[in-house]
Amino acid sequence: MKKYLDVVLAYSIMMGLIILVGIFQSWNMALSIFNMCLISAVMTMGANIQWGYAGLINFGIMGYTALGGLAAILISVDPVQEAWRAGGLDILMSLGLIVLMIVTIRFILKNFNKSKFRTYGIAGIIILGIIIIKITTEPGIKAIESVDPATKGFLGGLGLPIIFSWIVGAFFAGGLAFIVGKVALGLRADYLAIATLLISEIVVAIIKHEDWLTRGVKNVIGLKRTAPYEVDLQETEWFINLVEKFNSGKLNLISNITDKQNVLNQLVVEGSSVLVKLCYSGLFLIVVIVLLILTQKALYSPWGRMMRAIRDNEEAANAMGKNIIKQHLLIFVLGSAIVGIAGAMLVTQDGLFAPGSYRPMRYTFLIWVMVIVGGSGNNFGAILGGFAVWFLWIEAADIALFLINLFTANMADTHALKIHLIESIPYFRYLMMGLGLLLIMRYRPKGILPEKIQVK
Amino acid sequence: MDFINAIILLLNYTIIPGLTYGSQLALGAIFVTLIYSVLRFANFATGDMMAFGTMVAVLFTWLFQSWGISLGALPTALLAMPFAIIFMIIYMFFIDKFVFEYYRLQKSPPVQLAMVSIGVMFVTQAIVRIIIGPDDVTFVDGKKFIIKAGEFKELTGLNEGLAIQLTQVITIILTVILVLILFWFLNKTKTGKSMKAYSDNEDLALLSGIDPKRIVMITWIIAGILATIGGALYGLDKSFKPFTYFNNMLPIFAAAIVGGIGNPFGAFLGGYVIAFSEIFITYAYKKFFMYILPTSMEPQSLIQLLSTDYKFAVSFSILVIVLLYRPSGIFKGKVL
Numbered sequence: 001m002k003k004y005l006d007v008v009l010a011y012s013i014m015m016g017l018i019i020l021v022g023i024f025q026s027w028n029m030a031l032s033i034f035n036m037c038l039i040s041a042v043m044t045m046g047a048n049i050q051w052g053y054a055g056l057i058n059f060g061i062m063g064y065t066a067l068g069g070l071a072a073i074l075i076s077v078d079p080v081q082e083a084w085r086a087g088g089l090d091i092l093m094s095l096g097l098i099v100l101m102i103v104t105i106r107f108i109l110k111n112f113n114k115s116k117f118r119t120y121g122i123a124g125i126i127i128l129g130i131i132i133i134k135i136t137t138e139p140g141i142k143a144i145e146s147v148d149p150a151t152k153g154f155l156g157g158l159g160l161p162i163i164f165s166w167i168v169g170a171f172f173a174g175g176l177a178f179i180v181g182k183v184a185l186g187l188r189a190d191y192l193a194i195a196t197l198l199i200s201e202i203v204v205a206i207i208k209h210e211d212w213l214t215r216g217v218k219n220v221i222g223l224k225r226t227a228p229y230e231v232d233l234q235e236t237e238w239f240i241n242l243v244e245k246f247n248s249g250k251l252n253l254i255s256n257i258t259d260k261q262n263v264l265n266q267l268v269v270e271g272s273s274v275l276v277k278l279c280y281s282g283l284f285l286i287v288v289i290v291l292l293i294l295t296q297k298a299l300y301s302p303w304g305r306m307m308r309a310i311r312d313n314e315e316a317a318n319a320m321g322k323n324i325i326k327q328h329l330l331i332f333v334l335g336s337a338i339v340g341i342a343g344a345m346l347v348t349q350d351g352l353f354a355p356g357s358y359r360p361m362r363y364t365f366l367i368w369v370m371v372i373v374g375g376s377g378n379n380f381g382a383i384l385g386g387f388a389v390w391f392l393w394i395e396a397a398d399i400a401l402f403l404i405n406l407f408t409a410n411m412a413d414t415h416a417l418k419i420h421l422i423e424s425i426p427y428f429r430y431l432m433m434g435l436g437l438l439l440i441m442r443y444r445p446k447g448i449l450p451e452k453i454q455v456k
Numbered sequence: 457m458d459f460i461n462a463i464i465l466l467l468n469y470t471i472i473p474g475l476t477y478g479s480q481l482a483l484g485a486i487f488v489t490l491i492y493s494v495l496r497f498a499n500f501a502t503g504d505m506m507a508f509g510t511m512v513a514v515l516f517t518w519l520f521q522s523w524g525i526s527l528g529a530l531p532t533a534l535l536a537m538p539f540a541i542i543f544m545i546i547y548m549f550f551i552d553k554f555v556f557e558y559y560r561l562q563k564s565p566p567v568q569l570a571m572v573s574i575g576v577m578f579v580t581q582a583i584v585r586i587i588i589g590p591d592d593v594t595f596v597d598g599k600k601f602i603i604k605a606g607e608f609k610e611l612t613g614l615n616e617g618l619a620i621q622l623t624q625v626i627t628i629i630l631t632v633i634l635v636l637i638l639f640w641f642l643n644k645t646k647t648g649k650s651m652k653a654y655s656d657n658e659d660l661a662l663l664s665g666i667d668p669k670r671i672v673m674i675t676w677i678i679a680g681i682l683a684t685i686g687g688a689l690y691g692l693d694k695s696f697k698p699f700t701y702f703n704n705m706l707p708i709f710a711a712a713i714v715g716g717i718g719n720p721f722g723a724f725l726g727g728y729v730i731a732f733s734e735i736f737i738t739y740a741y742k743k744f745f746m747y748i749l750p751t752s753m754e755p756q757s758l759i760q761l762l763s764t765d766y767k768f769a770v771s772f773s774i775l776v777i778v779l780l781y782r783p784s785g786i787f788k789g790k791v792l
Binding site for chain 2: 057067130131134183184187188189190192193194195196198199202205206208209361364365368369374383421423424427428429430431433434435441442445
């Protein structure tokens with residue numbers, strides 16, 4: 001118990017802060033912060049097993065998150081029959097062509113010796129393939145995108161419950177990570193960082209601009225939900241009774257019946273959205289706890305010890321007969337798959353898929369701040385980092401407003417500087433993140449909850 | 457005649473914009489490469505440092521405009537640049553003193569310095585947005601065109617017009633001058649040579665009496681000049697928006713690595729490689745082929761390899777390919 005004292009303490013402070021938000025701002029807000037904290041925690045766990053366990057830099061978190069989101073729409077949206085009739089065949093044909101291209105290239109790589117001729121041949125096949133695919137798919141894509149462009153204009157998905165997409169998202173992200181890892185993991189640390197960052201940009205560019213698949217920047221809205229809808233809840237008998245029971249003390253104070261009814265309605269509306277958020281919290285909490293148990297078990301298993309050995313001294317681990325390339329690839333795929341789950345969870349919660357919102361600042365660098373601040377190599381630390389940084393990210397505006405008012409207290413409200421500062425409040429969060437990261441890296445380089453290595 | 461028309465068309469839509477964009481990338485790429493070879497880390501704050509320099513240039517431009525000072529046909533920003541450079545260098549010294557110096561003295565691994573530079577990126581981004589806001593700012597003034605498309609058509613009697621903007625010419629000329637001075641400095645002066653020695657082998661350089669503090673200081677000065685001028689030229693040519701500058705970091709990195717990181721000349725050429733490949737691959741050649749092919753063979757589609765949406769993706773793919781097949785870059789990266 002004593003060993004985990006700092007963990008318990010840090011988590012109680014964090015929960016206390018969220019409860020304070022609930023009391024002073026609103027429970028609705030506290031819960032939405034909590035839910036996003038949970039999603040961030042899943043992402044940081046993914047980044048942590050790559051960076052903390054194995055020392056691999058992955059600046060492509062944004063790409064895997066977006067792929068998880070893509071999985072969510074491909075699983076949950078109903079298929080658009082007209083679009084399939086209009087251009088489905090073309091798309092399937094081009095998929096076949098891509099597979100054919102890959103098979104040919106693999107064949108050439110296997111059966112011919114390395115030479116200039118082979119390299120040019122492969123380049124020629126790729127360019128020719130792109131041209132052929134472009135020509136064959138163009139009419140199909142046009143036809144698909146012109147099917148009811150205001151609401152559909154894409155192929156749609158499978159129409160399954162969105163919860164399946166969490167697993168599919170993991171497979172998507174893991175699949176991409178396998179390809180990326182195969183080609184890029186041999187690079188030096190900073191090259192790997194840049195390469196993964198750029199690959200994630202390519203992935204997001206494709207998701208953003210292939211309208212037939214994702215509707216692109218037109219967004220997919222109104223995804224099916226796992227949790228009940230607020231509107232339905234507000235009309236359910238048992239829910240209204242429940243709210244009445246909870247707030248009976250407050251309601252009994254009001255004598256006027258119409259007033260009482262109004263207040264009750266208000267409470268029901270608020271309560272419904274709290275309940276929906278609670279449903280999500282429960283689901284997300286299950287994911288976080290399951291992942292935490294798995295990663296913790298892995299960390300203290302022989303496999304985890306091997307990963308640490310590889311991280312701390314590659315040559316020595318290699319000399320002991322460990323296959324470093326294989327292990328690196330494995331952990332890269334595992335970590336990215338976890339990030340993919342988080343991406344699907346995010347879209348599930350929001351009920352919308354907006355490819356335009358995937359930006360490296362928010363989905364790559366912020367997650368890295370979380371990992372570094374929380375404590376890399378320690379799962380509890382990484383999760384705490386997700387909580388603390390997301391909390392600060394949301395509350396930064398209020399803190400900045402408070403500080404500005406404090407420092408400019410003797411200025412008139414019409415003072416130009418004060419107005420300018422108050423207008424630029426949203427950007428103070430970047431300042432806080434940056435300063436937080438710099439301070440932590442300088443004075444507590446292992447993070448809030450540093451890595452503990454158990455030697456038995 | 458059709459052939460000349462086709463050439464002019466390409467000049468107007470691909471070559472001149474490519475040269476301009478390439479020059480802007482080249483300056484940024486040399487900045488990245490210098491920091492990488494002398495201070496030994498990948499600076500993720502590159503784009504935002506350029507935005508900082510440009511912001512100061514914009515503020516000075518506005519100040520001069522309010523005083524009624526201008527350079528006539530040339531943009532006032534040229535006058536503001538020296539002042540912006542001074543501010544940029546001061547800011548860089550400040551950051552180096554309070555952030556990077558500690559890790560350099562600790563001899564931290566490059567990865568840690570790269571992480572620290574992410575912190576600097578966040579802070580710089582915040583400062584820029586708090587001071588000037590996140591919106592688009594155009595600060596170009598003076599004469600816009602050297603020659604307009606219509607005038608060119610009248611002058612030559614061709615179907616295709618050629619429009620050359622003043623900012624494009626300034627960008628190219630300024631870049632060439634700056635790069636020539638830089639290469640002269642690095643290869644011919646004693647300080648430049650000692651920088652090379654330091655980046656080649658730190659311990660040997662220290663043994664032979666080179667002062668590391670001075671080297672670091674000079675590196676930041678050169679970096680400040682490159683960042684401000686590169687950023688301001690980009691802002692003059694397009695417009696100043698902090699988010700775009702952050703995004704430009706990616707093609708700049710691509711240019712530096714494609715050219716062979718640590719090799720300034722490679723970075724210079726890498727900028728153009730990236731710019732031209734972006735433009736050539738996403739340009740629609742329909743009109744070009746209409747000029748050079750006989751009427752019977754006129755193309756129906758746009759003849760565009762990739763749509764312009766994938767502009768960035770092109771340069772990144774080139775980078776990934778280079779990283780895989782020639783990690784030291786096309787022009788063989790060596791240390792400075």
